[in-house]
Amino acid sequence: MDTQKIIESLSPNEVKILPYLNEEVKQISVKSNLDITSVLRALEFLEKKNIVKIFHEKKKIIELGVNGIHYKKNGLPERKLLNFLREKRVVLFEEAVKQSGLSDDEFKAALGVLKRKQMIELKNGRIFLSVNNELVSKKFPEENFLDFVPVDYESLSKEQKEIFSALQSRKGIVQIKDEKETTVEVSPFGKEIANSKIKTSNLIEQITPEMLKKDSLWKGKKFRRYDVTSKVPEIHGGKRHFVNQATDYARKIWTEMGFKEMSGNLVVSSFWNFDALFSAQDHPVREMQDTFFIDAESELPDKKIVKAVKEAHEGGVAGSKGWGYEWSENEAKKTVLRTHTTCLSAQTLARIKKDEMPAKFFAVGKVFRNETVDWKHGFEFNQTEGIVVDKNANFRHLLGYLKEFAKKMGYGKVRFRPGYFPFTEPSVEGDVWDEGRKEWVEMIAAGIFRPEVTTPLLGGPVPVLAWGPGFDRMLMKKYGIVDIRELYKNNITQLRKMKYWVKD
Amino acid sequence: MTNVTFSKKIFEKDIGKIDEKMQERIAMFGTTVEEMGNEEITIDVSPNRPDLLSYHGFRRSFLAFLGKKTGLMKYKLNPPEKNYQVLADSSVKNVRPFTVCAIVKDLKLDDEKIKEIIDVQEKLHATLGRKRKKVAIGIYPLEKIKLPITFKALEPDKIKFIPLESEKEMSGLEILQKHPAGKEYAHLLAGKEKFPVFSDADGKILSMPPIINSQTTGKVTEKTKDVFVECSGFDVNSLKKTLNILVTTLADMNGKVFQMELKSGYITRKEITPSLEPEEMKISIENTNRTLGLNLNEKQLKEFLEKAGYEYNKGSVKIPAWRTDVLHEVDLIEDVAIAYGYENFIPEIPEISTIGAEDYGEVLKRKISEILSGLGMLEVSSYHLTTKDEQFSKMDIQEKNFIRLDGSKTEYNILRENLSHYLLKIFSENVDSEYPQKIFEIGKVFGKKNKIEEKENFAAAISSGNFTEIKQIAENLGKMLDIEISIKESDKNIPFLIEGRAAKLIAGEKEIGIIGEVHPKILKNWKLKMPVALFEIDFSCLAEMIAKRNL
Missing domain, CATH: 3.30.930.10 (Bira Bifunctional Protein; Domain 2)
Structure with a gap:
């Protein structure tokens, strides 16, 4: 596409951000007085026109899952089981199943974790607490971990990564979310466009009722070209549950x-x-x-x-x-x-x-x-x-x-x-x-x-x-x-x- | 449903390879395979068949179902020998009035069988025994006991023995206070002045039912050959059935079953237990065919009844003495259906003419939902249960007349009396979703005056939203439903709405709801950052008005 056509297809928002393309996305937003979403959309349009190149740096952010949110507030199942065992020290397995207030799956998970940590032993259908109360009160590394989530995966130490993968193997405690960070680079062509004198005022943007009353307002004029393939914001209707x-x-x-x-x-x-x-x-x-x-x-x-x-x-x-x-x-x-x-x-x-x-x-x-x-x-x-x-x-x-x-x-x-x-x-x-x-x-x-x-x-x-x-x-x-x-x-x-x- | 686990090795040796076909057979017998391990198989036994709770009990019935050993299984009962007696003292009358007993000899026990015996006891306690309340079971090594046996009730401090899994002697009271089994079942002896015990001819205590056996005289080991079996409780029929299930299981382990003579200090009649005399019941081919939609002849009926472990002769069925679930001919008919094979029934829809209809309230709900969807509103669906904090504290409503649900396992322990607080809760959980948010719900709410009142409400809320916007929605809805809804200033304060921006909704002459802007302190309570306007209407009342008009 030639430069003129490109200029004709620039939307008002694209024109608005054109002078600030060397800035960070946030700054573009401030200076052009557009919200971030509009800026990102305008940037996307500009990229399609080869005016800028957008770089997305992917980040893996660890966040809490459905159960994680609950556990962070109310304690992990192993903590609940431990608290339950703390008073009695020795409990019939069946009794613990019934009275610990955990679901079957949670109970199994909690039992597994505490066994691995060598905090309990199972003998003759009973659960024995095998550590002293001081150790019982100590926070688990898993609990500490949940406290500083959300966190960037790459910033974790080796030990923390291990804790993370252990937690990840359990249902809905933690999950990884991919987040993008966007940076912009202006292409040589973009610089040319930015420097060229842009006259968009004679292009028709929206058709207005006034225009339809007066032919001279539109006859012989050009309409701004739309990128018809570009994405539009989602809308939502009301509906039955x-x-x-x-x-x-x-x-x-x-x-x-x-x-x-x-x-x-x-x-x-x-x-x-x-x-x-x-x-x-x-x-x-x-x-x-x-x-x-x-x-x-x-x-x-x-x-x-x-x-x-x-x-x-x-x-x-x-x-x-x-x-x-x-x-x-x-x-x-x-x-x-x-x-x-x-x-x-x-x-x-x-x-x-x-x-x-x-x-x-x-x-x-x-x-x-x-x-x-x-x-x-x-x-x-x-x-x-x-x-x-x-x-x-x-x-x-x-x-x-x-x-x-x-x-x-x-x-x-x-x-x-x-x-x-x-x-x-x-x-x-x-x-x-x-x-x-x-x-x-x-x-x-x-x-x-x-x-x-x-x-x-x-x-x-x-x-x-x-x-x-x-x-x-x-x-x-x-x-x-x-x-x-x-x-x-x-x-x-x-x-x-x-x-x-x-x-x- | 009770899960029962068997050894795969023994199952395959006795019955056959557990392949897909066998699993299918197990399911069609009515006991689905719940889990398949490397060494164990777990099946699901429904509560009407406690006789399937032991491996041997299951094997007996399942083999018949497979057509291998059909008909009524017969067991030899040996009459009581000298001193095979149990005397029930009149002191047990008000504590735990009944017992039935047996002796089984020549058992060759191994780990697997001991596990089975313990397991079936536990499962019978949980099911037929209603957690030991109705039936408690004790099995004792006979070599440690001197017959005859006495069943009596003693003052708790006069009871002294070493309970199972313990090292020192305890009194009756100490057992309830300190022993794990004692603590778990203490409620069953609560308020009793005397506790029941079984003791032998030397006065040694064998057990304190329904709590625990003695470590010295009440523990079955690999060395045990002969056992004394007792069931105690409140319902003689259940006791007898339980005993029958136990002794036939032990007989299937090649034990010899001996009866015992029961004498009672307060019932004059002597009794000999157990009795495996089958009960008889009539079955008619016509009823069977009519119920099942089949066309069986008598030979087939006999064949299927025998596959179900019964004996059939000229319209009469002999029912095994260990079956607890045969109350009526239909129970026999179901067993015929199982033996016939559920997979062999050809489903059919009969040609009868009936006219379908939806409940009018449901039709109206869908209409309202359509109208509000057209206005861009989302329907939500929340729990009927709620918390006091959410219904009262957060809404600044005074706690009163709420309907509590006893013993709820979650923090939701009252029934909701309005939908408004749930709509605010939903907003508070969705502060990250795009605004404006417009939601509505139609559902049951509950009130308590003299009795519990149940009606349906309908509520809508918008955020951010103001009085004008919510009033527009209410009025549009009224117009669409052709009901004139007018608004009248509220004479009394509605605690969660802003004074001067809260009103009553009136239809006809009736007050049908409230409308207004939510007070900022309530928004704060819910940690909301956007204003909310809402209305809540008595849907039942509205529906009634519309139904009347349509007549």
């Missing part, structure tokens, strides 16, 4: 298949969450360990239903032996955050009338478990649920509905195997084939409601097909998310960039 896009999609599948949506409260009685589903009152799932209890007494439904459920538990109904214990109404009145959407199915069965059958219902919603939070655990989940109430329903139909749902979610290959749930018999678990990782992934939980469930609620043993696959795992796979916390992170930059749920 990606999890809700996915649950909306699940809704679409179910309604297409003729299912009606059930909705209801997140705070429910143990009666609906457990008793109506034939969960024995001394079942471990009904302990605070697993379930969120709320200190409030719930109301029980119609006496007839309560009596029938009591019978199902105690002596059994419809030919069942029951659990053979004394069922307590007070236990059923305990209030919980629902642990599954199956409580909605139970409530629906209690409402449905004979002339409304066959009927099909679904739900998509939040359920809760009392869990710690790490990359694969959390206390809130999404579950999707379906029931088919039909006197002719059978096990093969159950598999048929599940297969169709999986197919519509994008999983063509499904395998069914025996499973166990207290409220279904037969029960089935379903795996879908993950083509990427070449393995079966567990995703479906289903079965036919036990007569001990259906008889009290429906008044007779009508077969009810039921399923409640966890939904998070499915949608995490779809979005390529591995850390469950990402579903609740509300990182605005990430939400803006998140792809739409597009599925045919």
Whole structure:
């Protein structure tokens, strides 16, 4: 391109920075009164025109990962384990697993580190603290390291690099970010342009309404040439949260298949969450360990239903032996955050009338478990649920509905195997084939409601097909998310960039 | 789910090579392979099958499933010999009322088997035993014990023995205070004046259930040939099942099982345990075929029931005495399905006509989301659980009427009563993202008056943003939904909004929400550097109004 054409294509910002090209990028910004991003963009345009050459020096900056941020604030798992051991000195392995407040993965990592540091010994299923309290209180080199992150990788000593690579091998503690430092060199051609007298005032920049009113303002004039290939700044639209896009999609599948949506409260009685589903009152799932209890007494439904459920538990109904214990109404009145959407199915069965059958219902919603939070655990989940109430329903139909749902979610290959749930018999678990990782992934939980469930609620043993696959795992796979916390992170930059749920 | 680990070498010797096919078989039996090591294989056993928690128990059922040793497995029970007696003293009645016992002889124990015995005890304690509360198990070397045995309750300071893994003698109380097992299970004896013990004819204490055995008389080693087995607890049926699982496992290790005679100081009837007499239950071919969607004949039904370890004869099924999970015919039918093979069922969608429908609230949520997306707003999704600090302190709201979640494992231990504080929290976590930031959320919030109230709210916030901008959004939304939303000055102070720039949102005659600019001290609390304007609306109320209008 000749000099004239180049000059014609200079944008106002390029012209603005032209006099200061020998300065540092920051200085260019100050003197031209443009922000850094605009300066960098203008420089890029100038480089394309061979006016400058831009050099990017890459730097590896070490920064904290997701877990790193957490650990820096709350201590590394090994520190937590050490603090836990400090008082007791000798602890049963199982006890430490349970009481240290660490997730399984964290516990394994912490144990490994402390063993390597020769601070503990494992003997006869016990963990022995083998160093004195003074050593226990001493900061680990890893902890010191986390304190001065972020840091340039190249500035690290040999020892620090070793600490870094040890930390890097653990999940999400530290990560390397590539940063660029930009310097500018003006080319001989650039010097020529800079020295030439630039007259850009007669080039048209933007078309204005005034121009369109008066032809003389544009007729016979030249437009400034744009570099049409150059990048433009990103823009972001508003949108539905990606999890809700996915649950909306699940809704679409179910309604297409003729299912009606059930909705209801997140705070429910143990009666609906457990008793109506034939969960024995001394079942471990009904302990605070697993379930969120709320200190409030719930109301029980119609006496007839309560009596029938009591019978199902105690002596059994419809030919069942029951659990053979004394069922307590007070236990059923305990209030919980629902642990599954199956409580909605139970409530629906209690409402449905004979002339409304066959009927099909679904739900998509939040359920809760009392869990710690790490990359694969959390206390809130999404579950999707379906029931088919039909006197002719059978096990093969159950598999048929599940297969169709999986197919519509994008999983063509499904395998069914025996499973166990207290409220279904037969029960089935379903795996879908993950083509990427070449393995079966567990995703479906289903079965036919036990007569001990259906008889009290429906008044007779009508077969009810039921399923409640966890939904998070499915949608995490779809979005390529591995850390469950990402579903609740509300990182605005990430939400803006998140792809739409597009599925045919 | 309980993980159970077996030796790969023994498995392969007894059952067959663990290749892909075998792993598939294990999964189709209902116990997926959880982990494959070089020497061990770990499978997942579901809580309805405690009889699979030992290797020998698993082998017995799995071989039948493979078609190798089908039908009901029979075991020889030898009647009690002289002094094979356990006397339950009336003192245990209010402490730990029941026990069932057995003697197993001629065991040839090695490391692997001892490990299995300890392991199955532990797993049974955890599952069927409900962490030893319902059932506690003790196994003792018979050569160290003089029969008959007494089960009684004593004052804690009168109990003195050396507990396992200890060197010195301790009293009952000391065990609870100092011994690791004592500390872990102390709550099971809390409030009892007397603690239960098993002692032998010489008065030596064998154990203090459900806590610990004696180091001298309660430790099984390689030298042990004969053992005394006891289960104690509160539910006789569970105790019997547990004992059956244990003695059949020991019998599979080639032990000879002897019954014992139980005498009770407070129940007159004598009892002989264990009993392996199978229970009987009816099964109908019609019910089986109707439930499974199959067309089996009686011969096939018999074949599949035998593969599941049952005996079938003319519509009647004999159920092994170690099975705990057969309550109803459907339980038999499931076992038929497993024996038939889940992989052999052909899935089918029946032709029944039903009409699908979404919940109206969900439809409306999606509409609102569309309207706000059009205005460039991002939907966010936060936890229903929150912290007192975030809901109250940071928002300058007085702590009251919150709904606590007992024993939460995280700092999130109350239910949220509004969405506004979460929107501010989200802004505070995104100070590095490009501004302006415009977000909204629709979700459940909870309140407590006489009882717990649950409704759905809808909140939107912009940063940086001012009253005019947020009011524009609220009004646009109202217009799009064809609901007239008016704004009325708030007569009372809304703590986190600026006085004079906070207002009530009114629809119809109803007050449906609040709107305003967030006070700088609240922005400071959240370490925000940009102004925020927000509104929060009662979505349930709005949805009701729209639904009524649409009628």
